[in-house]
Amino acid sequence: xxxxxxxxxxxxxxxxxxxxxxxxxxxxxxxxxxxxxxxxxxxxxxxxxxxxxxxxxxxxxxxxxxxxxxxxxxxxxxxxxxxxxxxxxxxxxxxxxxxxxxxxxxxxxxxxxxxxxxxxxxxxxxxxxxxxxxxxxxxxxxxxxxxxxxxxxxxxxxxxxxxxxxxxxxxxxxxxxxxxxxxxxxxxxxxxxxxxxxxxxxxxxxxxxxxxxxxxxxxxxxxxxxxxxxxxxxxxxxxxxxxxxxxxxxxxxxxxxxxxxxxxxxxxxxxxxxxxxxxxxxxxxxxxxxxxxxxxxxxxxxxxxxxxxxxxxxxxxxxxxxxxxxxxxxxxxxxxxxxx
Ligand SMILES: Cc1cc2nc3c(=O)[nH]c(=O)nc-3n(C[C@H](O)[C@H](O)[C@H](O)COP(=O)(O)OP(=O)(O)OC[C@H]3O[C@@H](n4cnc5c(N)ncnc54)[C@H](O)[C@@H]3O)c2cc1C
Ligand code: FES
Numbered sequence: 001x002x003x004x005x006x007x008x009x010x011x012x013x014x015x016x017x018x019x020x021x022x023x024x025x026x027x028x029x030x031x032x033x034x035x036x037x038x039x040x041x042x043x044x045x046x047x048x049x050x051x052x053x054x055x056x057x058x059x060x061x062x063x064x065x066x067x068x069x070x071x072x073x074x075x076x077x078x079x080x081x082x083x084x085x086x087x088x089x090x091x092x093x094x095x096x097x098x099x100x101x102x103x104x105x106x107x108x109x110x111x112x113x114x115x116x117x118x119x120x121x122x123x124x125x126x127x128x129x130x131x132x133x134x135x136x137x138x139x140x141x142x143x144x145x146x147x148x149x150x151x152x153x154x155x156x157x158x159x160x161x162x163x164x165x166x167x168x169x170x171x172x173x174x175x176x177x178x179x180x181x182x183x184x185x186x187x188x189x190x191x192x193x194x195x196x197x198x199x200x201x202x203x204x205x206x207x208x209x210x211x212x213x214x215x216x217x218x219x220x221x222x223x224x225x226x227x228x229x230x231x232x233x234x235x236x237x238x239x240x241x242x243x244x245x246x247x248x249x250x251x252x253x254x255x256x257x258x259x260x261x262x263x264x265x266x267x268x269x270x271x272x273x274x275x276x277x278x279x280x281x282x283x284x285x286x287x288x289x290x291x292x293x294x295x296x297x298x299x300x301x302x303x304x305x306x307x308x309x310x311x312x313x314x315x316x317x318x319x320x321x322x323x324x325x326x327x328x329x330x331x332x333x334x335x336x337x338x339x340x
Contacts, residue, residue: 035109054097111195115191118187146169202308212306303333310337310339
């Protein structure tokens, strides 16, 4: 069934005894729930993490991906599906997992929007500025689903702050990737794309604690947004920011421009650039993986800070393991979305 055929229909979804919501426009079950204010559990919105599993007791859904990584063989045998990959094709009765803590986040909206600026930040990381309207709010650290004309959707995080009328995203070209290369190389000012968001739970929380942002590769954008959120929050002048950014080579590193702009707003700003592979002979900074740089940074009070993490799954997993197991940071102070 094509997107345009589905767009004319609306299905009713019943979840448990009390919740009912509409599903329109060929939406996935997850997006329909979030648009209706139902705080369904999810993380990546891309089929990779498995956190949106649900069971279907009545009705029919079609699958966006045939074999999403987030669904195991055991899940399939037990009749579980992924809400972010299931598009209702009839009225449905489902059993969704919900997390009331996430009530009140901005509901995602799908829009067509125009690219109004574009620039290369490094040899393979491009920043696109998309005109979206001042009402299109989000929380620093959240992401949107972007689709080129005739392309497949991918998740990209905003790097700016809400209320500016634009969403700025930073896209890294993944070698062999189906979509990222086209976003980096083929789109330009004046092109229109589909933007659906905001999504994500790893958003800035103004708790009054100092903040550590830890990013690798494509994870720079949400960490820049979180850092900007901290600088714009009450009491910013007393807050300290420690920002780690890891790349394979010196030419991958570009966080300096963004972190420097916050120096006048915060009590202390520290940037640690980390190179893992092609370390120049005269490199005076950190070398190795990002989690190794965090471990050796000498931050004795990490357990008293809020820590935000973004990047490829192996990096995020290594950082979170270090923080929780070795550095005893309370889990509630660690916020991350893995980039499946
Ligand atoms: C919540 C969330 C937020 C994201 N935010 C950003 C962002 O701000 N900027 C950004 O550039 N990307 C971001 N991503 C990743 C992005 O959605 C795409 O997965 C990525 O651009 C690759 O798409 P592709 O079509 O080129 O690759 P695909 O064809 O989908 O995959 C090709 C191969 O690349 C691998 N791959 C996928 N993503 C990455 C990655 N990030 N690094 C290295 N290898 C990868 C895949 O595992 C696969 O093996 C985010 C992902 C999620 C889930
Ligand atoms: S949110 Fe559905 S698999 Fe990650």
